[in-house]
Amino acid sequence: MDTLRSIESFVKAVQAGSIAAGARLQGITAAAASQNIQRLEKSLGTRLLVRTTRKLAMTESGELYYAEVQHLVEELARAQSAVTEFHGQPQGRLRIGASVAFGRHVLMPLIPAFTRSFPKVSIEIVLSDSNLDHVTEEIDVSIRFKEQLEPGLVARKIATVPxxxxxxxxxxxxxxxxxxxxxxxxxxxxxxxxxxxxxxxxxxxxxxxxxxxxxxxxxxxxxxxxxxxxxxxxxxxxxxxxxxxxxxxxxxxxxxxxxxxxxxxxxxxxxxxxxxxxPLEFYACFRDKHAVTNKVRALMDYLVSAIPQTW
Missing domain, CATH: 3.40.190.10 (Periplasmic binding protein-like II)
Structure with a gap:
């Protein structure tokens, strides 16, 4: 388990651009994340990261290792979510990204009813008019209008707004x-x-x-x-x-x-x-089809039914 935690610290640091930013994604201190990466490097017998005052860079060994393990952290998270939701209500953290206006005027009034229906789901909402990165910011689902869609994201239309x-x-x-x-x-x-x-x-x-x-x-x-x-x-x-x-x-x-x-x-x-x-067309976006867990699916079904068809 310590090795998996160290791998997670390494992957998050690379994705976030720094050990401190990666540590925040893990919910640990920068010092703890740095120690995890050092233990990983020691066990592998090679340097993975080059730390400078301006940026974090991977060594050649680090690039090779990252290519092999970057999906491991995501797969473990999905496996944990699948097990915890098996034969039960959707549960766990659900991190939602949305534009500021959509979040204030549409999403916020709807969330309380959703949490009453699914009390085991912990909601975190990130409002930003900049494109949110699903990986580095650990976004489960983002709500975007059509002009914000990015290649590679899986999108499901949820509303047409005049x-x-x-x-x-x-x-x-x-x-x-x-x-x-x-x-x-x-x-x-x-x-x-x-x-x-x-x-x-x-x-x-x-x-x-x-x-x-x-x-x-x-x-x-x-x-x-x-x-x-x-x-x-x-x-x-x-x-x-x-x-x-x-x-x-x-x-x-x-x-x-x-x-x-x-x-x-x-x-x-x-x-x-x-x-x-x-009109504006709004879409729910996911990193890939594997990101559509039970809690994400429950949110999507709820939004489609709760968002007005006419305004």
Whole structure:
């Protein structure tokens, strides 16, 4: 068992980029992890890691050994989960990753009912608008919208959420109400900058089955959706919000949804058309098919049944 613990310390250190970060994943001190790795190196009779002040690097022997044992830790964790869940309720730690807005507005209100149904499952939730690494951060399942999907992850669609373009009544009284997306170019647009790659999240519409993006000029840019919602409520401009973010403000009248009426006349085309915003599609993502344990499957089934089909 000591050897397995030492192997785990070595693998976690490599995956996390440092012995201290790997130790945190194990729930032990950096000193204990370092001692584990030293014992492993002594038993193997070779150096596995080169420790410098700036980074951690593997020796040639370390690379060979890592290639052989990196899956061992994951297989042991899956085996333990399978045994503990055998003939019983899902149990053990379930680490969930999600974007900040989805976590606040959708996931958090649903989790208490899930934990009441599965009291032996210990939930840990990591909210971040950056892509979470399933291995180094030990994420069992992450909730991502379509544009965040990464190659290699297994994804299951769990929700389609309408996107609404919103502004305060005060702003619309001062600046006028755009009737078609093309008129957004004359308005102050509050846009979201994606933390992962720094790009502005585009505003997309569909008309007659064709997707297009109108020309817009960003007035204010922010990397937090709820902050953009606050700016819109205060009359700073028009912003793009998922329905679950805008819902409460729409109900109170603090925000007004645009482009929601029936067909509008397109003078250039000479006929009535309707522009619709492109919705957000959310997916539950796993490292691989083996990561879908009983507790993960229970969460997925619960989310699919609990998340509204219409908003």
């Amino acid at each position: 996107v609404l373009y919103c502004a305060s009544p005060d702003y619309l009284q001062r600046k006028g109400v755009p009737q078609v997306p093309e008129e957004l170019s004359a308005h102050t647009c509050l846009m979201y900058r994606v933390p992962v790659d720094g790009r502005l999240f585009g505003w997309a519409f569909e008309r007659n089955g064709i997707r297009y993006a109108p020309v817009i000029k960003p007035g204010i840019v922010c990397n937090d959706i709820d902050s953009l919602r606050c700016l819109a409520v205060e009359g700073a401009g028009i912003t793009r919000l998922a329905a679950f973010v805008a819902r409460d403000d729409l109900e109170t009248g603090a925000l007004v949804a645009l482009f929601q009426a029936g067909p509008v006349s397109d003078t250039q085309a000479g006929h009535s058309v309707q522009s619709e915003s492109v």
